[in-house]
Amino acid sequence: MRFVLIIGTILIISIKAFGVGYSNPQVKRDGNYLVFYYDLDGNPNQEAVVGLQIRVKNRIYTTRNLHLEGDIGLTPPGPNKRIYWDVFKDFPNGLPKDAKWSLLVRPTHYTNPLGMKFVYIPGGCFEMGANPHDKWAQKDEKPPHKVCLSGFFIGQYEVTNRQYNMFDPKHDSGGGKLYDLSKPNQPVVNVSWDEIQKFIKWLYTKTGEVYRLPTEAEWEYAARGGLKRDTYWDDAKQACKYANVYDETAFEKLKRYKTSKVHFPCKDGYIGTAPVGSFLPNSFGLYDMIGNAAEWCYDTYYAEAYKYMKNAKDPVYLNPYISLAKVIRGGNWLTAYRYNRLSARSNYLPGLRDDFIGFRLVLEP
Incomplete structure (x- = not known):
């Protein structure tokens, strides 16, 4: 089976204004997994919410739709964070060439660009x-x-x-x-x-x-x-x-x-x-x-x-x-x-x- 790995577009959505964000992002292949490496920056006492979003043509896959493990969801700040994505469970023929992904980091109380508040x-x-x-x-x-x-x-x-x-x-x-x-x-x-x-x-x-x-x-x-x-x-x-x-x-x-x-x-x-x-x-x-x-x-x-x-x-x-x-x-x-x-x-x-x-x-x- 051919594994299609495209690491062309990584969009980082990081809310620095709220005191959370991340640095040193990398994406590597490990067998059937894609592994996302990052350091989560922020107040040691302030957890952030980390998510992953994949876009293939006009279809969007979000965290709950993907087979993910590791430092995803509610996550404390610190270095050497990892997210493991079992790609073949979501894309049996490999990740399409036109796929784009976004790593999202938000505070637990988040205000979107239009001023709508979320908890x-x-x-x-x-x-x-x-x-x-x-x-x-x-x-x-x-x-x-x-x-x-x-x-x-x-x-x-x-x-x-x-x-x-x-x-x-x-x-x-x-x-x-x-x-x-x-x-x-x-x-x-x-x-x-x-x-x-x-x-x-x-x-x-x-x-x-x-x-x-x-x-x-x-x-x-x-x-x-x-x-x-x-x-x-x-x-x-x-x-x-x-x-x-x-x-x-x-x-x-x-x-x-x-x-x-x-x-x-x-x-x-x-x-x-x-x-x-x-x-x-x-x-x-x-x-x-x-x-x-x-x-x-x-x-x-x-x-x-x-x-x-x-x-x-x-x-x-x-x-x-x-x-x-x-x-x-x-x-x-x-x-x-x-x-x-x-x-x-x-x-x-x-x-x-x-x-x-x-x-x-x-x-x-």
């Missing part, structure tokens, strides 16, 4: 699904099951109107006489799953970075932050400290529309969406994972999807033959108890929009 979530395992004792749990949130995930970057905030309008200046999140949804720091809403895919492609042209919607498992893992119960609060009266939900303020203004017969017994101060980051963050430092705008996920929605995810690694359910609908998570400003829970699931067709649906992104490490 690195270390990989791990958790029990996904409803707590058996949760009275609001629905059938599609069961059975609880163990899931393991690789580390990933996720948006610290929901994507805002200001950020989305850089892509589509004509987009209007809407509103009405009682509330405004279109202010710059509010989460963008009234945007479809299909439109988000175009936004993601535009982001790549602007940043050279690979973005996508979170999988349903990634979303719940990030939202829980190690929490086993289904809300950040023990008492519903405390909900308004953590989330913009259907509260007393919204109920009094909107009850004639019969949005819901129940509401949280507290006041969050907003009828519609709130500016992102207005409430307390979770243990990962993420804001608005419950409430504010509901959030699109990558997966196809299927009520019984959890039956196929038990003990899975980086699970994602994609089956257009079962359903065309996409998963929505996180509750929103217009609903009360049933949906504003960490395990609650909902769904929408990918071409539709609504006042309560927005999104946040995952950045491939």
Whole structure:
């Protein structure tokens, strides 16, 4: 078998402004492996996130898509770092001649060139699904099951109107006489799953970075932050400290529309969406994972999807033959108890929009 080794283009993405970077890069062949050598520069107490990206024509392979070992992912600074890539497992006929690769080094809290903030979530395992004792749990949130995930970057905030309008200046999140949804720091809403895919492609042209919607498992893992119960609060009266939900303020203004017969017994101060980051963050430092705008996920929605995810690694359910609908998570400003829970699931067709649906992104490490 002929091994095609091209060491022509190595693009280094190194965030020196954040105190991390690397030096002395080399790439060598070792049997079936390509070995990337580098020194990781930075504060000894500050870990960085190292990733690898391969581009072959118009296709991009990221860290999670490649068979890599060694000093990849969350890595402490120091000399003599190595990444081993088993090339033939990803390219059985050898690496194509037109392949280009990028070694990426980012801090754990990263701001992209457009000002969007991301937090690195270390990989791990958790029990996904409803707590058996949760009275609001629905059938599609069961059975609880163990899931393991690789580390990933996720948006610290929901994507805002200001950020989305850089892509589509004509987009209007809407509103009405009682509330405004279109202010710059509010989460963008009234945007479809299909439109988000175009936004993601535009982001790549602007940043050279690979973005996508979170999988349903990634979303719940990030939202829980190690929490086993289904809300950040023990008492519903405390909900308004953590989330913009259907509260007393919204109920009094909107009850004639019969949005819901129940509401949280507290006041969050907003009828519609709130500016992102207005409430307390979770243990990962993420804001608005419950409430504010509901959030699109990558997966196809299927009520019984959890039956196929038990003990899975980086699970994602994609089956257009079962359903065309996409998963929505996180509750929103217009609903009360049933949906504003960490395990609650909902769904929408990918071409539709609504006042309560927005999104946040995952950045491939």
